[in-house]
Amino acid sequence: MTTIIAVLVVGLMSLIFGALLGFAAIRFKVEGDPLAEQLDAILPQTQCGQCGYPGCKPYAEAVANGEAINKCAPGGDDTIKKIADLMGVEVQPLDENHEADNTPKVAFIIEEDCIGCTKCIQACPVDAIIGATKQMHTIIIDECTGCDLCVAPCPVDCIVMQPLEQTTKNWQWDLNNIPVVQVD
Amino acid sequence: MESVIERIERGQFWKFHGGIHPPQQKFLTNDKPIRQLPLPKQLVIPVQQNIGLAGEIIVKIGEQVLKGQALTKASHPMAVPVHAPTSGTIKSIEKSIIAHPSGLSELCILLTPDGDDRWLQRKICTDYQSLPKSDVIEKIANSGVAGMGGAGFPSHIKANTKAQINYLIINASECEPYITADDLLIREHCAGIFDGIKILDHLLNPAFILIGIEDNKPEAIKALQKECQSNDRIKVCVLPTKYPTGGEKQLIMALTGKEVPSGVLPSALGIVMHNIATCFAIADAVIHDTPLIKRVVTVSGQALAKPQNVWALLGTPVEFLLKQCGYQQLDAQQTAQLPDEKQIIMGGPMMGFSLPSTNVPIVKISNCILAPSSKEIPHDEKEVECIRCGQCADVCPSQLLPQELQWSAKAKNQQQLNQLNLFDCIECGACAYVCPSHIPLVHYYRIAKAEIRQQSALDIQAEKAKERFEARKLRLERDKKARDEKTKKAAEARKARMNSGTVSGNSDNPLSQLR
Numbered sequence: 001m002t003t004i005i006a007v008l009v010v011g012l013m014s015l016i017f018g019a020l021l022g023f024a025a026i027r028f029k030v031e032g033d034p035l036a037e038q039l040d041a042i043l044p045q046t047q048c049g050q051c052g053y054p055g056c057k058p059y060a061e062a063v064a065n066g067e068a069i070n071k072c073a074p075g076g077d078d079t080i081k082k083i084a085d086l087m088g089v090e091v092q093p094l095d096e097n098h099e100a101d102n103t104p105k106v107a108f109i110i111e112e113d114c115i116g117c118t119k120c121i122q123a124c125p126v127d128a129i130i131g132a133t134k135q136m137h138t139i140i141i142d143e144c145t146g147c148d149l150c151v152a153p154c155p156v157d158c159i160v161m162q163p164l165e166q167t168t169k170n171w172q173w174d175l176n177n178i179p180v181v182q183v184d
Numbered sequence: 185m186e187s188v189i190e191r192i193e194r195g196q197f198w199k200f201h202g203g204i205h206p207p208q209q210k211f212l213t214n215d216k217p218i219r220q221l222p223l224p225k226q227l228v229i230p231v232q233q234n235i236g237l238a239g240e241i242i243v244k245i246g247e248q249v250l251k252g253q254a255l256t257k258a259s260h261p262m263a264v265p266v267h268a269p270t271s272g273t274i275k276s277i278e279k280s281i282i283a284h285p286s287g288l289s290e291l292c293i294l295l296t297p298d299g300d301d302r303w304l305q306r307k308i309c310t311d312y313q314s315l316p317k318s319d320v321i322e323k324i325a326n327s328g329v330a331g332m333g334g335a336g337f338p339s340h341i342k343a344n345t346k347a348q349i350n351y352l353i354i355n356a357s358e359c360e361p362y363i364t365a366d367d368l369l370i371r372e373h374c375a376g377i378f379d380g381i382k383i384l385d386h387l388l389n390p391a392f393i394l395i396g397i398e399d400n401k402p403e404a405i406k407a408l409q410k411e412c413q414s415n416d417r418i419k420v421c422v423l424p425t426k427y428p429t430g431g432e433k434q435l436i437m438a439l440t441g442k443e444v445p446s447g448v449l450p451s452a453l454g455i456v457m458h459n460i461a462t463c464f465a466i467a468d469a470v471i472h473d474t475p476l477i478k479r480v481v482t483v484s485g486q487a488l489a490k491p492q493n494v495w496a497l498l499g500t501p502v503e504f505l506l507k508q509c510g511y512q513q514l515d516a517q518q519t520a521q522l523p524d525e526k527q528i529i530m531g532g533p534m535m536g537f538s539l540p541s542t543n544v545p546i547v548k549i550s551n552c553i554l555a556p557s558s559k560e561i562p563h564d565e566k567e568v569e570c571i572r573c574g575q576c577a578d579v580c581p582s583q584l585l586p587q588e589l590q591w592s593a594k595a596k597n598q599q600q601l602n603q604l605n606l607f608d609c610i611e612c613g614a615c616a617y618v619c620p621s622h623i624p625l626v627h628y629y630r631i632a633k634a635e636i637r638q639q640s641a642l643d644i645q646a647e648k649a650k651e652r653f654e655a656r657k658l659r660l661e662r663d664k665k666a667r668d669e670k671t672k673k674a675a676e677a678r679k680a681r682m683n684s685g686t687v688s689g690n691s692d693n694p695l696s697q698l699r
Contacts, residue, residue: 044646047649125656127655128652143649145645
C-alpha cells in the first residue's frame with residue numbers, strides 16, 4: 001500500500017513540476033540567441049567576411065552553434081581569448097588560412113586613378129565610400145573598418161590599405177619612467 | 185560656510201590623505217630674478233597647446249607677422265588660438281616634433297624672427313568693469329589663455345562658469361620639488377597677478393577668494409599678503425609643504441574640507457580654481473591687450489652652470505634655453521644619444537616626462553625644464569617584485585589602492601581597473617616615489633589608462649560599424665524587394681499585354697511560344 005502511495009505522490013509531483021516548467025518555458029521565452037548576441041559584442045564588427053560568413057553576426061551565430069572560434073582575423077588573439085572565455089573552451093591559435101597581421105588599417109583611394117565605377121561602393125559593408133558613377137570616389141576614414149573588401153573589386157587597382165597613422169591621440173605609453181631618489 | 189573662513193582665519197586647514205615630502209631643490213633657482221633672454225633664431229609654435237581642439241591656421245607661408253598677431257582662429261569653444269611671440273616671417277607650416285612623451289610630430293608654425301620685435305597695435309583697457317562680461321571673456325578667449333599650471337584647459341571656459349561660486353581658489357602652491365616659476369612670478373609681478381584676480385572676481389562674483397600657497401615661499405607669501413591687506417574677501421592661505429598640495433582636488437580638500445566626488449567638476453560644489461600664472465596672463469590679456477606669448481620657465485638641475493627662471497617666448501626650443509643656462513654637455517653626439525639617456529625632463533621630476541629630443545618647443549603648459557646630473561636621478565633602478573608593504577596606499581592622495589591597481593594593470597583587467605577607480609588617479613607619482621621595490625607604478629597606470637581609452641574608442645567604432653552594416657543590409661533587402669516587386673509588376677503587365685495580343689490573333693509571337 002505504502003509503495004503505491006509513494007509512487008502516486010512522486011508521480012503527482014513530477015506532473016506539477018513538469019507543468020510549471022512547461023509554463024515557464026513559454027511564458028519567459030528569450031527571443032533570439034543570447035549567446036550569439038554576447039559573441040557578436042566581442043567581435044570587432046569589421047564585417048570583413050574573412051571568417052567565411054557574411055558579417056560578424058552570422059559568424060557569432062555559427063560559433064554559438066559549434067563553429068571554430070579561431071576564424072576572426074581582425075580580432076586576432078585577443079578576440080579568440082575572449083570567445084574562449086565565454087564559451088568555456090581552450091584558446092586556439094588563429095586559423096592558418098588567415099593573415100596573422102591585424103594592425104589596424106584603413107582603405108585609401110588613389111584619387112587620380114579612380115574611374116568612378118562604383119564597384120567598391122557596392123562592396124563596402126559599412127557604406128564608408130562616397131562617390132557616384134563616373135565621379136571620383138573617396139573613403140570616410142572614420143567609418144572605414146579596414147575590412148579589405150573594396151580592394152579586390154577595383155578594376156584599376158587604385159585602392160590600397162594603409163596602416164592607421166599614429167598620433168598623440170592614439171599613442172600608447174612605453175615604460176620610460178623617471179625615478180626620483182633622495183639626493184645627498 | 186562661515187566656519188570654513190573662520191578656520192582659515194585661524195590658520196587651520198584640512199588635511200588631504202597621503203602625500204610625500206620629496207627633497208626640496210627649489211634653492212637652485214629661487215634666489216635669482218627672472219631673466220630676459222635674447223631672441224632665438226627660430227620659433228616653433230605648435231598649433232595645439234591646450235586640452236581640447238586646435239584652432240584654424242589663418243596665416244600663409246612667407247607672410248610677415250607682427251608680435252602678438254593671431255596665427256590661428258578658434259572656431260570652437262574648446263579651441264584656443266596661438267599668437268606670434270615676436271615679429272617675423274612665417275617660414276613654414278609643417279609637422280614638427282613636439283613636447284609630448286611619444287616624440288611624435290604635430291602641426292607647427294615655424295617663425296623666423298626679424299629681430300625688430302614690432303608689436304601689433306594694442307589698446308589698453310583699464311575700465312573692464314564697464315564692459316559687458318561677455319566682452320571680457322571674449323578678450324580672454326582671443327588671447328589664447330589656457331591653464332598654465334600644466335593641464336592647459338581653456339581659461340575662458342572656467343571664467344565663464346554660470347554656477348554660483350562660493351570660492352575662487354588661486355593655486356600658487358607649486359608643490360613640485362624643483363619648480364619656482366610661480367614663486368618668482370609672484371615676487372616680481374604681484375600687482376599684475378592681483379589685476380588678474382580682480383578680473384576673475386568681476387567675472388565670477390565669488391563669496392571669497394582663497395590663494396593657496398605652500399609655506400616654503402616666504403617672500404611670495406609676504407608680497408601676496410601686502411597686496412591683499414585692503415581686501416578682506418581675499419585670503420592668503422599658507423599651507424604646510426606637502427606634495428601634491430597643488431593637485432586641484434587636493435588643494436580644494438586642504439582649503440575647504442570638501443571632497444570633489446569622482447567624475448564631478450569643482451564648479452558643481454561652487455568652486456573654481458585658476459593657476460596664479462594664468463591670472464597674470466588674464467590681466468595681460470584684458471588690460472594690456474597682450475596675448476599669451478611668453479611664460480616663466482624654471483630651467484633647473486645640477487647639470488646646469490646657471491640654473492634660473494627665464495621669460496621664454498612660446499615656441500622657443502628647449503635646446504636654446506639649456507644653452508642660455510649653461511648646459512655644457514650638449515654636443516652633437518650627446519644630442520643623438522638623448523632618447524636612450526633620458527637626460528632632459530619637461531615638467532617637474534614627479535610628474536614630468538623625459539624629452540625625446542631637445543628641439544621641442546616651449547608651450548603654454550611647460551613650466552619647467554630639468555637637466556639633472558646622473559647623481560640626482562639615476563637611470564637604472566631595477567624593478568623588483570611587490571612586497572605588499574602597502575606604503576603606496578598610505579601616500580596616495582586620491583585614496584586609491586596602488587598595488588591592486590598595479591596587478592590589474594599588469595593583468596590588463598580593464599573591468600577590475602574601472603572598479604578600482606583608475607581614472608581618479610592624478611598620476612602624481614607619490615606611490616612610485618615611496619615604492620621600495622622601485623616599481624614604476626604611475627607608468628603602469630598611464631599605459632592602462634591609454635589602453636582603456638583606446639578600447640572604448642574601438643568599442644564605439646565597432647558599434648557604429650555594426651549600425652551601418654545593419655542599415656545597409658536593411659536597405660539592400662528593401663531595394664531587392666522593391667526590384668522584385670517592379671519586375672513582377674512588369675512581367676504581369678507584359679503577360680496581360682501578350683494575352684490581349686493572343687486574343688487579337690497574334691499567335692505567331694515567338695515569346696508566347698517560349699512561354
